Amino acid sequence: MQKRVGFDRWALPYLLVLPQLAVTLVFFIWPASEALWQSMLRQDPFGLSTEFVWFENFVELFHDPAYLHSFGRTIVFSASTTFLSMVVSLLMAVAADRVMRGANTYKTLLIWPYAVAPAIAGVLWWFIFNPSIGIVAYALSVLGVDWNHYNNGAQAMLLVVIAAAWKQISYNFIFFLAGLQAIPRSLIEAAAIDAAGPVKRFWTVVFPLLSPTTFFLLVINVVYSFFETFGIVHATTSGGPAAATEILVYKVYKDGFIGLDLGSSAAQSVILMAIVISLTVVQFRYIERRVAY
Amino acid sequence: MAELHLNGVRKVYAGGVEAIRGVDLEAEDGEFVVIVGPSGCGKSTLLRMVAGLERTSEGEIRIGERVVNDLEPAQRDIAMVFQNYALYPHMSVFRNMAYGLNNQGRPKEEILERVQRAARMLQLEGLLERKPRQLSGGQRQRVAMGRALVRDPKVFLFDEPLSNLDAKLRVQMRVEIKALQRGLGTTAMYVTHDQVEAMTLADRLVVMNGGVAEQIGRPLDIYQRPATRFVAGFIGSPSMNFLTAAVAADGRSLELPGELRVPLSARAGPTAGRQVTVGVRPEHLHLSPGSGPRLTLSVGLIELLGAETVVYGHPAGHEEAVTLRVQGVPEVTEGQDLELGLDPAHVHLFDARTGRSLSHPDDGGAV
Ligand SMILES: Nc1ncnc2c1ncn2[C@@H]1O[C@H](COP(=O)(O)OP(=O)(O)OP(=O)(O)O)[C@@H](O)[C@H]1O
Numbered sequence: 001m002q003k004r005v006g007f008d009r010w011a012l013p014y015l016l017v018l019p020q021l022a023v024t025l026v027f028f029i030w031p032a033s034e035a036l037w038q039s040m041l042r043q044d045p046f047g048l049s050t051e052f053v054w055f056e057n058f059v060e061l062f063h064d065p066a067y068l069h070s071f072g073r074t075i076v077f078s079a080s081t082t083f084l085s086m087v088v089s090l091l092m093a094v095a096a097d098r099v100m101r102g103a104n105t106y107k108t109l110l111i112w113p114y115a116v117a118p119a120i121a122g123v124l125w126w127f128i129f130n131p132s133i134g135i136v137a138y139a140l141s142v143l144g145v146d147w148n149h150y151n152n153g154a155q156a157m158l159l160v161v162i163a164a165a166w167k168q169i170s171y172n173f174i175f176f177l178a179g180l181q182a183i184p185r186s187l188i189e190a191a192a193i194d195a196a197g198p199v200k201r202f203w204t205v206v207f208p209l210l211s212p213t214t215f216f217l218l219v220i221n222v223v224y225s226f227f228e229t230f231g232i233v234h235a236t237t238s239g240g241p242a243a244a245t246e247i248l249v250y251k252v253y254k255d256g257f258i259g260l261d262l263g264s265s266a267a268q269s270v271i272l273m274a275i276v277i278s279l280t281v282v283q284f285r286y287i288e289r290r291v292a293y
Numbered sequence: 294m295a296e297l298h299l300n301g302v303r304k305v306y307a308g309g310v311e312a313i314r315g316v317d318l319e320a321e322d323g324e325f326v327v328i329v330g331p332s333g334c335g336k337s338t339l340l341r342m343v344a345g346l347e348r349t350s351e352g353e354i355r356i357g358e359r360v361v362n363d364l365e366p367a368q369r370d371i372a373m374v375f376q377n378y379a380l381y382p383h384m385s386v387f388r389n390m391a392y393g394l395n396n397q398g399r400p401k402e403e404i405l406e407r408v409q410r411a412a413r414m415l416q417l418e419g420l421l422e423r424k425p426r427q428l429s430g431g432q433r434q435r436v437a438m439g440r441a442l443v444r445d446p447k448v449f450l451f452d453e454p455l456s457n458l459d460a461k462l463r464v465q466m467r468v469e470i471k472a473l474q475r476g477l478g479t480t481a482m483y484v485t486h487d488q489v490e491a492m493t494l495a496d497r498l499v500v501m502n503g504g505v506a507e508q509i510g511r512p513l514d515i516y517q518r519p520a521t522r523f524v525a526g527f528i529g530s531p532s533m534n535f536l537t538a539a540v541a542a543d544g545r546s547l548e549l550p551g552e553l554r555v556p557l558s559a560r561a562g563p564t565a566g567r568q569v570t571v572g573v574r575p576e577h578l579h580l581s582p583g584s585g586p587r588l589t590l591s592v593g594l595i596e597l598l599g600a601e602t603v604v605y606g607h608p609a610g611h612e613e614a615v616t617l618r619v620q621g622v623p624e625v626t627e628g629q630d631l632e633l634g635l636d637p638a639h640v641h642l643f644d645a646r647t648g649r650s651l652s653h654p655d656d657g658g659a660v
């Protein structure tokens with residue numbers, strides 16, 4: 001007979017998950033419900049009276065051109081960032097996959113930029129593109145491009161997109177590389193024998209087999225560009241010029257902490273929360289179905 | 294359809310591993326060449342060099358009239374069946390088979406016709422719309438074969454294509470592969486470590502060891518006249534028995550421990566006193582000793598296989614174990630002493646130091 005190993009008292013399992021539960025409660029459930037509550041309140045400008053207004057904050061938001069503008073900017077920003085970071089990292093991963101299989105130091109080096117906090121990444125790009133002292137701004141002016149993201153909205157958007165994408169590239173790279181290395185070598189070899197050139201091989205064999213990774217990264221990158229890019233925008237453009245880079249997360253901060261319109265800010269964060277939850281659901285459903293081929 | 298020539302082919306991997314140390318091989322048009330050898334001897338490397346998946350470090354590979362050393366795999370007009378089949382998992386069976394033809398830019402009707410013909414040959418007709426993961430192992434194997442067939446290449450290359458199948462299916466597919474290759478008349482190069490596959494499939498058998506072809510020849514010739522001790526031990530199951538011996542002072546007979554003397558034929562003339570290895574196949578030891586030399590065996594394990602029986606034992610005065618193979622079910626019990634007859638005509642002699650055959654010194658490949 002095998003001796004049964006188990007918990008002899010009912011309290012132990014609860015004790016073991018308690019820290020995690022506490023963290024979730026204090027840092028997620030509580031603030032989230034607070035935000036939900038706040039989003040249905042409205043304060044007068046002097047903070048003297050508070051009124052329960054049901055969904056009026058939300059209704060107002062969707063009639064506010066500034067908010068809709070911010071939504072549009074976010075979509076442009078998110079799509080560009082995701083596209084840029086995924087394309088660049090896929091290119092790099094394919095190149096790396098060709099030259100090395102199993103050289104680990106190189107891989108670890110490439111994850112370094114990811115460790116750099118987004119804010120630092122923002123400051124870095126701020127310096128590089130600074131119209132008066134930045135090296136890239138200088139190089140561009142030599143090439144005849146007048147770089148000034150302080151008054152050119154398109155350039156400002158480009159700057160935050162590059163900065164945000166740059167930070168995400170190394171993360172995507174690791175996943176793409178792992179995905180590429182998981183493709184059996186013999187498949188590529190079979191395709192080579194089947195008269196498919198490198199480009200054709202990539203699009204007809206490698207890329208379809210990489211699609212689970214690509215989809216996973218797509219969701220991750222959209223979530224990232226929606227929610228984790230506050231630091232970059234704050235340090236680089238502060239949402240300007242003329243709200244050209246005022247993406248949703250930044251507007252939450254601006255309306256709440258600068259504008260002190262707590263009700264609207266809370267409603268905005270509830271909308272963001274809904275977006276992230278639906279993205280997560282999409283991802284889980286997809287992952288449950290697993291691979292598409 | 295084409296001949297295949299390998300001339301002084303060598304392969305040194307980055308990092309200095311010398312996987313192939315000079316192989317010469319010729320296969321005539323339509324011949325079935327089987328490469329057999331222990332794990333790590335360089336079989337796959339050799340095949341992959343012919344396929345163009347590995348660069349050839351030295352020497353020349355010729356398919357038909359063309360030297361292919363510097364050609365891409367696609368330009369060599371070969372088709373390969375991989376051990377894990379390497380089917381494209383996201384494509385249907387049809388698209389798997391059509392992929393190569395599509396890439397060659399063949400017209401649609403031709404592709405359709407060729408794939409359907411191959412599917413008919415391989416009994417895959419009902420499965421063309423399935424994905425590889427919806428197939429059994431044997432069906433996948435057929436699809437891999439089909440993908441090679443439709444290309445109508447100059448040379449088929451197989452790298453242990455049957456090793457993932459169960460024993461019964463393996464026998465069935467072996468027969469089918471041979472029949473298909475015969476029917477098409479396409480030159481084939483086949484890597485295996487299964488000697489039954491090697492013996493049954495090969496028109497020409499290459500026994501490799503440590504990056505060299507120890508012997509190249511017809512399967513039966515190799516079986517009957519192994520050129521080295523390695524080949525003698527590798528081909529044949531159960532393996533050949535080896536006993537150490539010395540040539541007697543008169544140079545006419547062998548002296549083995551246990552007072553055993555075996556007369557030497559005049560043809561093999563090792564010098565007196567020389568150390569040699571005596572090789573006898575398990576089926577060349579008899580239970581009913583005649584007038585010839587005898588060996589006393591103390592019987593150990595007995596394996597009853599029905600049609601034949603394999604007896605393991607220790608001969609008196611010898612270090613080495615000896616295996617005996619007899620037809621049917623003999624009356625032998627464990628622990629018993631058996632008198633075995635040894636037919637001098639079936640004794641193989643090998644140089645104890647180099648392992649080269651002294652009985653058939655003129656056979657075999659480059660060593
Ligand atoms: N890419 C490589 N780089 C370095 N050495 C290699 C490489 N591939 C194979 N080798 C070495 O070359 C030798 C021959 O390998 P190969 O794969 O040809 O053996 P094999 O005869 O096919 O063995 P198996 O029966 O196990 O498949 C081995 O010693 C192996 O370690």
Ligand SMILES: [Mg+2]
Pocket residue numbers: 336337338
């Ligand atoms: Mg191999």
